[in-house]
Amino acid sequence: MRSRFRPSPAMIVACIALLVALGGTTYAATGGNFILGKSNTASSKSTLSAPIADKALTVTNDSSKAGATALGLNVAKGHPPFRVNSGAKVANLNADKLDGVDLSQLPAVHLGIAPKRSGGTIIQWHDLGARVVASSSVNNQVEVLNIRPSGDIEVLYGPGSESIQPPGPVANIDVSSLTTFIVTNSEGTRSWLVACALEQLQSNIRCQGVASRFTG
Numbered sequence: 537m538r539s540r541f542r543p544s545p546a547m548i549v550a551c552i553a554l555l556v557a558l559g560g561t562t563y564a565a566t567g568g569n570f571i572l573g574k575s576n577t578a579s580s581k582s583t584l585s586a587p588i589a590d591k592a593l594t595v596t597n598d599s600s601k602a603g604a605t606a607l608g609l610n611v612a613k614g615h616p617p618f619r620v621n622s623g624a625k626v627a628n629l630n631a632d633k634l635d636g637v638d639l640s641q642l643p644a645v646h647l648g649i650a651p652k653r654s655g656g657t658i659i660q661w662h663d664l665g666a667r668v669v670a671s672s673s674v675n676n677q678v679e680v681l682n683i684r685p686s687g688d689i690e691v692l693y694g695p696g697s698e699s700i701q702p703p704g705p706v707a708n709i710d711v712s713s714l715t716t717f718i719v720t721n722s723e724g725t726r727s728w729l730v731a732c733a734l735e736q737l738q739s740n741i742r743c744q745g746v747a748s749r750f751t752g
Contacts, residue, residue, distance in 0.1 A: 646745040693717040
């Protein structure tokens with residue numbers, strides 16, 4: 537009498553699962569090999585360690601077609617796409633936005649120092665076309681110069697303001713104590729808030745400028 541092999545229900549389920557896994561596009565890789573050219577899944581973290589004096593992993597995509605990139609990182613909404621453990625600068629990394637604000641809209645800070653009565657440049661902002669220098673004749677004064685090829689700048693200081701044409705006269709500001717003033721261009725697209733003071737030892741003048749750009 538010939539016996540017949542009857543697979544158990546558990547075996548049938550296992551065979552179906554195997555066929556689906558092999559015939560589909562996703563491969564379960566937990567504890568197994570990473571399969572190139574296929575989608576792999578894992579139920580636990582995967583780690584690559586390489587104590588070498590070189591990159592531990594290189595991903596290259598030489599395609600010149602639209603949309604080609606070397607790496608894609610996908611996460612749920614509200615989660616960071618990656619984490620780092622170093623604050624070192626990454627060469628060629630283009631971080632154009634901070635908290636959703638474009639880099640061109642972020643204020644720039646200028647810091648500088650020059651000996652009093654030296655005529656030396658303390659700070660300058662080329663986009664605005666303004667330079668702050670230590671007076672060459674008065675110990676406790678700075679001068680604001682218009683370095684634009686054309687167009688006025690306006691200096692708002694104390695109760696009034698002064699317009700300076702290129703190369704034109706300069707605005708002289710007393711900085712015996714901490715003094716703030718605002719410099720703008722005639723188009724109203726650049727604004728510079730500047731604070732200057734004669735240092736406690738009264739040998740140098742120090743200034744800090746916070747620059748803002750406007751599209752209007």
